[in-house]
Amino acid sequence: METGIRSDRVRIDYNDKIVRQFCVATLIWGVVGMLVGVLIATQLAFWQLNFGTSWATFGRLRPLHTNAVIFAFVGNMMFAGVYYSTQRLVKARLASDFLSTIHFWGWQLIIVAAAITLPLGLTRGKEYAELIWPINIAVALIWVVFGVNFFGTLRRRQEQTLYVAIWFYIATIITVAVLYIVNHLQIPTSWTHAYPIFGGIQDALVQWWYGHNAVAFFLTTPMLGIMYYFVPKAAGRPVYSYRLSIVHFWSIVFLYIWAGPHHLLNTALPNWLQSLGMIFSLMLWAPSWGGMLNGLLTLRGVWNRVRTEPVLQFFAAAITFYGMATFEGPLLSIKSVNALSHYTDWTIGHVHSAALGWNGFLTAGMVYWLVPRLWKRELHSPAAAQMHFWLGMVGILLYVAAMWVSGITQGLMLSATKEGGSVLANPNFLDAVTSTRWLMHLRATGGFLYLCGFLLMGWNVFRTAYGAEVRDSYIEVVPTKSAERALGLCLGLFNAPVLYSLGLIIFALGWGTLDGLPSGLCLWGMIATVMGAFLHQELTGGRWSDWYDRLLANALPFSVLTTIAVLIGGVSQILPTILMSKERITEGAGQEPYSPLQLYGRDLYVKEGCYNCHSQMIRTLAGDVLRYGPYSKAGESVYDHPFQWGSKRTGPDLARVGSKYPNVWHYHHMRDPRQISPGSTMPSYAWLLTERSEFEVLPARIGVQRRLGVPYEASSDASIIADAQKEAEAIAADLAVTGAPVAADRQIVALIAYLQRLGKVTAHPVVAVAEAIKSEGGDGVKAASVEASKVETYVP
Amino acid sequence: MSNQESRKTEVTHAVEPLRAHDFDGIQEFDNPMPNWWLALLIASIVFAFGYWAVMHRYVEESDPGKVLTAKMERASQEAARRAGVLSNPILWTMSRDATVVKAGKEVYLASCAPCHLPDLAGAIGPNLKDEIWIHGSQPLDILKVITEGVAVKGMPTWGPVLGRQKISEVAAFILSFHQPPATP
Numbered sequence: 011m012e013t014g015i016r017s018d019r020v021r022i023d024y025n026d027k028i029v030r031q032f033c034v035a036t037l038i039w040g041v042v043g044m045l046v047g048v049l050i051a052t053q054l055a056f057w058q059l060n061f062g063t064s065w066a067t068f069g070r071l072r073p074l075h076t077n078a079v080i081f082a083f084v085g086n087m088m089f090a091g092v093y094y095s096t097q098r099l100v101k102a103r104l105a106s107d108f109l110s111t112i113h114f115w116g117w118q119l120i121i122v123a124a125a126i127t128l129p130l131g132l133t134r135g136k137e138y139a140e141l142i143w144p145i146n147i148a149v150a151l152i153w154v155v156f157g158v159n160f161f162g163t164l165r166r167r168q169e170q171t172l173y174v175a176i177w178f179y180i181a182t183i184i185t186v187a188v189l190y191i192v193n194h195l196q197i198p199t200s201w202t203h204a205y206p207i208f209g210g211i212q213d214a215l216v217q218w219w220y221g222h223n224a225v226a227f228f229l230t231t232p233m234l235g236i237m238y239y240f241v242p243k244a245a246g247r248p249v250y251s252y253r254l255s256i257v258h259f260w261s262i263v264f265l266y267i268w269a270g271p272h273h274l275l276n277t278a279l280p281n282w283l284q285s286l287g288m289i290f291s292l293m294l295w296a297p298s299w300g301g302m303l304n305g306l307l308t309l310r311g312v313w314n315r316v317r318t319e320p321v322l323q324f325f326a327a328a329i330t331f332y333g334m335a336t337f338e339g340p341l342l343s344i345k346s347v348n349a350l351s352h353y354t355d356w357t358i359g360h361v362h363s364a365a366l367g368w369n370g371f372l373t374a375g376m377v378y379w380l381v382p383r384l385w386k387r388e389l390h391s392p393a394a395a396q397m398h399f400w401l402g403m404v405g406i407l408l409y410v411a412a413m414w415v416s417g418i419t420q421g422l423m424l425s426a427t428k429e430g431g432s433v434l435a436n437p438n439f440l441d442a443v444t445s446t447r448w449l450m451h452l453r454a455t456g457g458f459l460y461l462c463g464f465l466l467m468g469w470n471v472f473r474t475a476y477g478a479e480v481r482d483s484y485i486e487v488v489p490t491k492s493a494e495r496a497l498g499l500c501l502g503l504f505n506a507p508v509l510y511s512l513g514l515i516i517f518a519l520g521w522g523t524l525d526g527l528p529s530g531l532c533l534w535g536m537i538a539t540v541m542g543a544f545l546h547q548e549l550t551g552g553r554w555s556d557w558y559d560r561l562l563a564n565a566l567p568f569s570v571l572t573t574i575a576v577l578i579g580g581v582s583q584i585l586p587t588i589l590m591s592k593e594r595i596t597e598g599a600g601q602e603p604y605s606p607l608q609l610y611g612r613d614l615y616v617k618e619g620c621y622n623c624h625s626q627m628i629r630t631l632a633g634d635v636l637r638y639g640p641y642s643k644a645g646e647s648v649y650d651h652p653f654q655w656g657s658k659r660t661g662p663d664l665a666r667v668g669s670k671y672p673n674v675w676h677y678h679h680m681r682d683p684r685q686i687s688p689g690s691t692m693p694s695y696a697w698l699l700t701e702r703s704e705f706e707v708l709p710a711r712i713g714v715q716r717r718l719g720v721p722y723e724a725s726s727d728a729s730i731i732a733d734a735q736k737e738a739e740a741i742a743a744d745l746a747v748t749g750a751p752v753a754a755d756r757q758i759v760a761l762i763a764y765l766q767r768l769g770k771v772t773a774h775p776v777v778a779v780a781e782a783i784k785s786e787g788g789d790g791v792k793a794a795s796v797e798a799s800k801v802e803t804y805v806p
Numbered sequence: 807m808s809n810q811e812s813r814k815t816e817v818t819h820a821v822e823p824l825r826a827h828d829f830d831g832i833q834e835f836d837n838p839m840p841n842w843w844l845a846l847l848i849a850s851i852v853f854a855f856g857y858w859a860v861m862h863r864y865v866e867e868s869d870p871g872k873v874l875t876a877k878m879e880r881a882s883q884e885a886a887r888r889a890g891v892l893s894n895p896i897l898w899t900m901s902r903d904a905t906v907v908k909a910g911k912e913v914y915l916a917s918c919a920p921c922h923l924p925d926l927a928g929a930i931g932p933n934l935k936d937e938i939w940i941h942g943s944q945p946l947d948i949l950k951v952i953t954e955g956v957a958v959k960g961m962p963t964w965g966p967v968l969g970r971q972k973i974s975e976v977a978a979f980i981l982s983f984h985q986p987p988a989t990p
Contacts, residue, residue, distance in 0.1 A: 013807075098830040173829040239832070252825055257839060261847070281870060285861055289854035296847035303843060403840045431878065433887035433969025438916045523857055630870040630876055636966040641871055668932035672960030675921065675930050748930070 019486045022168070024097045027483040028110040029386050030475075031375060032090035035118060039469045040373070041087055042125070043078030044461045051457050053691075055450035057684075060693035065129035067693040069619025070164050072126040073140040077277060080138060080228060081149075082121040083253050086595065087373045089113070089156070090230040092179050094380065095239035096160065099170040099176055101487050107160025109155050116152040120145055132202045134550075135616035135652045136217050136223050143204045144193045152453050157183045161565070168487045170563040174255040178235030180569050181263050185227040185576045192584075193220035197717060198463040199710045203613075207718060208588075208603075210647040211279060214655055219270035226266040229364070230572065234262075234301045234455035235370055237329065242308050244321045244379050256558065263572060264494035265294050269529065272343035275352060277655060278631040278644040283583060284345065290579075291343030298336030305329035320395035324375030327403065331367025335360065349631050350421040353659040354621030355446070355453075359413025366406045366460055374398065374467055385479065391693030394466050416449035425633030425661075434636045439662045444689045451542025502567020508555050510543040514576060575787050600645045603720050604767065606708045606734040610766025613711070614757055616654070625656030626665040632641065639769065644770075649720045659691060663796060666769030673741055676747040676762045698758040703738070705731045705755075712792035734736055737763060818961045827880065843854035885920065889970050897945035910979025913972045926983060931961065935983050 053059045053068045060067045123145050133140040196204040208216050269289030316322045338360050342351050361663040426435035520532030628638045644667050683692040709727035716722045742754035816817035823836040898907045921931035941951045952973050
């Protein structure tokens with residue numbers, strides 16, 4: 011009261027300290043994430059940069075890069091933007107300083123934990139969900155803290171009506187929580203290891219439902235919210251269209267969640283799910299462009315300023331990149347385009363045009379706008395900010411152009427056939443690697459330029475903020491009570507527009523899934539609902555917009571409706587797949603559980619991050635089948651926890667690599683890939699020849715696998731370990747005979763056991779070998795190993 | 807100039823309905839959605855229903871895997887029909903043709919040398935220069951081993967990967983290190 015506020019007013023002090031903290035964290039983790047990105051991009055051109063150590067290989071550092079950029083860099087930026095704008099949009103200080111502090115430091119601790127565990131090879135083996143289970147719990151808890159803090163702030167708001175930015179924040183908080191929890195359901199086998207509860211095709215579907223919507227609800231919806239606050243603020247112009255906001259918000263929230271299966275096109279995923287992934291991605295084009303239009307058209311009247319002001323430059327470019335990326339996304343989701351683009355650098359280029367262009371430039375615009383307001387000082391050097399813009403722009407264009415050329419080259423070379431489609435045009439996979447190597451140089455250069463620009467921003471912010479006297483902003487408002495606008499949960503949920511929409515969705519689902527008469531009835535139901543809605547709207551004189559205006563003053567019903575819109579897609583896709591019996595999935599092409607040694611080898615495969623460069627999924631495409639063998643069936647990976655279908659082929663597919671080469675081939679190839687495959691960019695895995703396998707962990711792991719429904723026969727701990735040792739000795743004996751002596755308890759032996767199993771039905775190919783060792787001694791081994799590998803290869 | 811600008815702003819304001827409420831100074835126009843944008847949205851929804859109707863409702867569903875298998879079978883039958891029949895004498899003749907041997911050498915170095923070594927001395931795979939043949943010494947036997955592979959020994963199946971022409975060339979290259987039997 012000392013400032014002499016009028017008695018009918020209250021003063022609201024904003025918590026700007028937390029925004030400053032998150033801003034600084036954004037800059038620090040941005041540098042770390044991009045630095046690792048430049049390093050691993052360079053590794054693809056120069057394999058020597060894997061440094062021959064386990065923790066610096068591409069397979070372990072790539073998850074560090076993706077997690078750092080998504081959750082550390084964009085995450086911190088999102089929290090800064092959300093906390094700054096929400097306080098002002100709803101006219102209330104953040105609910106709790108304590109929760110804000112917990113949120114900030116908790117999130118930074120999680121990032122540090124990730125940066126330590128991932129290089130150590132502690133991973134779940136699922137993309138963008140690699141962090142181990144104790145960290146998963148911490149993430150979930152901190153997210154709840156964020157949610158409580160955010161919704162608590164809404165509760166205290168002096169501004170009743172929720173602005174469009176807040177809609178997007180609500181959708182983000184709810185959906186990320188749902189996605190994260192479902193995709194991280196797992197049963198631990200130790201403090202650092204767990205198996206996900208879903209396996210094979212179910213795990214694939216859940217993973218990409220999560221993976222795709224991490225893009226949607228972590229990298230897109232909060233950014234749109236931030237755009238809706240910061241762009242009109244910076245431009246000083248009204249938002250282009252409120253109606254467009256409504257339509258594109260609800261269509262994005264409802265449609266996005268369905269599009270996950272577009273990451274699994276032409277795979278063993280059931281065709282109906284692939285089709286859903288494709289058509290929903292196409293339907294997302296317009297809603298995404300709605301966001302772009304509202305952003306760009308808000309800049310009408312200030313385009314002259316875009317020429318000179320870095321903040322508006324960054325925003326205009328970011329929104330343009332958003333438009334480009336959301337056009338490219340639906341394009342790549344078309345099955346036939348995806349046949350070319352999937353597993354190539356085109357996808358990587360696509361995500362980087364979005365991450366660097368949309369997320370990165372939006373961050374820059376936001377930070378340059380915020381810093382003078384948070385530290386109450388002019389930006390140290392606007393010229394440096396302009397320099398940052400052009401460095402970043404050239405960097406992105408170099409990067410993305412290189413990846414387009416590289417991706418399309420890879421796709422064309424690897425799928426090309428000749429002699430009427432009966433023979434591969436480029437039989438050697440390495441030809442595609444060597445042809446695109448110069449583009450890897452270009453890509454690393456582009457990334458490096460982008461990083462330089464970002465470092466320039468870090469310096470600029472530091473010079474601006476260093477030594478500044480900070481004080482938080484405040485406003486004075488007349489307290490409002492608008493009980494007359496209260497809607498209540500019942501009225502919020504049960505009213506004409508909601509019921510018509512729900513009816514339409516239910517009838518559409520019925521038409522799409524039911525057979526015969528019920529399907530036909532649902533078609534008529536759809537038509538009737540649409541006509542009824544039009545009539546109703548006409549008769550009532552368009553009062554539905556009044557209802558929506560009232561809904562916006564009611565946070566709870568709004569949040570519930572958002573949740574329903576988000577859940578429909580996920581439930582419709584995932585439930586049928588989860589409820590499907592294992593027999594139905596396998597359709598006669600079932601998998602037998604891995605032997606203990608093979609399972610241990612598989613866990614090593616996951617630990618080393620092999621899935622970052624190798625797929626295990628032969629698609630229903632001629633090029634794939636000619637190169638790798640009969641196409642993969644869903645049943646063949648039904649007991650794979652986690653699934654390892656992969657998303658990129660920097661190296662060849664491994665789904666049927668089992669017994670393609672002798673054991674000793676793998677031994678030499680892992681020790682020095684270039685000895686076997688000249689020109690390969692694969693890191694050397696020499697430490698696998700010396701590191702010991704710890705079979706003691708196997709009983710616990712097999713116990714968990716059994717709980718997950720993998721049909722292991724009950725056996726004692728000792729016999730599991732003995733079984734693994736017996737199989738390892740047989741392989742070691744075979745390696746010794748062929749000139750590669752190695753102790754049976756080395757990791758390479760377990761990994762070879764796993765690789766030789768891939769694509770085969772039976773679990774124990776070497777039991778016969780072990781028997782032979784016992785009965786005949788060394789000489790019989792070779793003959794027996796020949797006999798043993800005569801196991802049936804799967805033929806569709 | 808500034809006069810013109812301010813007039814322009816006024817005109818825009820007169821045409822575009824501005825919503826009364828503001829949020830922290832941010833206002834919103836109540837402009838209609840652009841027609842082309844609405845058309846795009848509706849067209850993509852119509853396409854989605856149409857695609858589903860055709861692929862999963864009213865036309866018998868085709869299994870992508872089976873379609874592919876049938877297509878590939880046709881292709882390989884066609885290729886087999888067009889290719890001539892190879893025989894032992896033909897392969898021996900090819901092995902004395904410098905162009906064929908040169909082509910075969912390229913394939914050999916790219917695909918076979920990692921295991922059989924560039925000089926055919928053998929390492930992971932057996933020696934191909936000596937006179938010991940594990941799976942038959944006739945040119946057609948060699949052709950068969952390359953085409954079908956020897957799964958139990960870790961010899962990959964090269965048939966679909968390299969194709970008939972390249973396999974015959976690489977067989978000719980290997981045979982060029984050997985002498986044809988004296989003609990009877």
